[in-house]
Amino acid sequence: MAILEVGPGVELYYEDEGQGTPVVFIHGVWMSSRFFKEQIPYFKREHRAITLDLRGHGRSSKVEDGHTIKTYAQDLQTFLEKLNLKDVVLVGWSMGAFVVWEYLKLFGEGNVKGKVIVDELASDFKWPDFPIGAFDLATLTHFMREVQENRVEFLKGFLPLMFKSELSEAELEWMLEETTSPPVGVASAILFDQSVVDYRATLPSIQSPALLCFGREEKLIPVAAGEHLKRNLPNAELVLFENSCHCPFLEETDRFNEEVARFIQKL
Template identity: 60%
Template sequence: MAFYQLSDGAELFYEDKGEGKPLVFIHGVWMSSRFFHKQVSYFEKKFRVITLDLRGHGASAKTNAGHTVAQYARDLRDLVRHLDLQDVTLVGWSMGAFVIWEYLHQFGDKGVLSTVIVDELASDFKWPDFEIGAFDLAALTSMMQGLQHDQKGLLRGFLPLMFKKDVSEEHLCWMLEETMKVPASIASAILFDQSIIDCRPYLNSIQCPTLLCFGREEKLIPVAAGEHLKKSIANSQLEIFEQSCHCPFLEEPEKFNRLIESFLTSLKVVNKNS
């Protein structure tokens, strides 16, 4: 466990385990690196695994400013350079996908071997020419108001929607604990920004190999979002997880982990056990 001081003085929490080609896991809005515990224990035996808490999330600094996807991408870039990562695979879940696309848009793909995108749309907003978006203005406004009036209640209702099957009280409790670490003011700010960002103009410029992982259950994100990304990103492949909703890495972790490992093997990634 470590903290890295960003250029504006904010401290970013991260963990760096294992040896070999680097995998960086980037969580979704309000979540944290803890959601990837089933990936860390698997991949650290063969790869260098980095997880981080984006600013305002988890154990990272709760700054008053900087809660945009664009800034989160700059924070990620700072950490990548600090750790001197080369041939990195960026794994982005939900909002983490936006962070990756913004990273590539700002800095290009030099040093990026590949990306893995987990259950996200090119934009969460229902634009007039993007009907598959997750939120319209009324839904976004309602969620932001809910965060201000009863953050815990909103999260208790939202978190089970990420899963196809019922969530036990034990699992709901640890997820609530993690997501409640984000102050309501920050939770509202980043929800707004990540919900209206539109990455469609960036997608056709992505050249690095991309694995798209989507859950069949459509409580939050439609499978059509993955099909749209496959058409938009040239060197991409789409995999559907039949027993998952928004969290295939938790719902079908063995399949998810094996799939990423197979994807990296197809790119001839050499790890320390090869």
């Protein structure tokens, strides 16, 4: 457990264990590195397993500015540089996938051995020519207002949608603790930005191998999102998790870890 400064007043909390290929896990909007608690013990045995909290999230600095996918990607670049991480595997879950694509768009693939995309679309927004998007304007507006006016109750309803099976009270409790960590203004700002970025035009230019991990349950993200990525991302492999929704790394931990390890081994 450590802290790394990536900008003036911006310190990122991270955990870094093991030796070998650096595998960097990047969480979703409002979430934190704690959601990857089942990955560090497994991957540190043969790899260098790294989780971090993005700015404003988890145990990182609660700065008020910079809550865009672009800035998060710039933070990631500084993080990799300061830790001298080479030939990394980036694992982006949900919003973390957007951070990965923005990173590749800004900084290229020279330092990326491969990428794992977990249950995310090329864009979350339902653009006129992208009907599989997760949010239309009315839904996004509702979410923005709920975050401002009714966050805890909203999250009590939203978090269970990430899972196929029912959450226990203990699970819901720690997830609520993590997802209410970002200040409300931060939560609103990054929700908007991550919901309207669009990487459809970027995908065909990304050449490094990709593993696409999607839950079969479609409470949030349709399987069609994974199929769309597979068609548009060169060198992409799609794996479906039959007993998962949005979080296969928690819902089918063993299989997720094994599939990612297999993918890394092939690189």
